[in-house]
Amino acid sequence: MPRLPVWFGGTALFSGGYYTFYHCFYTPRHTTWRELESAIEAEKLRLQYVLQRYAVLGYMLQRLRQSGAEATNRERLYIYCEMQQLREAFYNFPMRSQSASEKQKVMQDLDAVEVTYCTAPNFRDEALTLRQMITCQFCFGLYAFCFCLLDSRPAAGAVQSGGADAETWTAHRVTVDFVLSAYSCHHDAGEHVTSPG
Incomplete structure (x- = not known):
């Protein structure tokens, strides 16, 4: 052993x-x-x-x-x-x-x-030139002036004359087309709800 x-x-x-x-x-x-x-x-x-x-x-x-x-x-x-x-x-x-x-x-x-x-x-492959930048700024300023200042005077008069007139003026002036998407809830079904402006 x-x-x-x-x-x-x-x-x-x-x-x-x-x-x-x-x-x-x-x-x-x-x-x-x-x-x-x-x-x-x-x-x-x-x-x-x-x-x-x-x-x-x-x-x-x-x-x-x-x-x-x-x-x-x-x-x-x-x-x-x-x-x-x-x-x-x-x-x-x-x-x-x-x-x-x-x-x-x-x-x-x-x-x-x-x-x-x-x-x-x-x-664009290149940046805007100085002339193009000035033109863009001028056009945007002109648009903002015409839309925000000149176009707001009839709105102020409509508001003073009555709320119903203001609503009618706003409805005729502002038309927004939008799409409500049920993407998060119905992604698989692909459902979309479209509402006219």
Whole structure:
């Protein structure tokens, strides 16, 4: 029967071998594998988020085409900014997340959308000249003077003559077309409530 030192020596040798295997081989490989899996999962989530934004942009463009109405400058600017952010996101994706052919197809689609919707606002390559700035300020001042000062005198007279006359004058002078959107409540259904001005 082996003696006690032999048992202790075998136990120490087994413990040392297990410790070396666990901390020098198993743990580094397992940690590296987990980090790689978490990085891949994060890339998948980021790609899914960007593709969702791309799908939302496509849905918005489809609704604009179906409505037949011209897009406002606000919508065009939103489309332009969203496209630039999507371009940056697609460019930053590594090749393992998206192939070069898929990237090229997405970029071509975004270029076509930009040509269709983002050339009308006429984005300026250069700043306004001094003469253009003075002209713009003069036109705005003339507009503010005519609308706020000259046009407010009949309104003051209407208010003095009676509240009903003021309401009638305001109703004839001010016509505002607005659209109440139930986007937050009925996003999936796509319901819109339109009210005439």
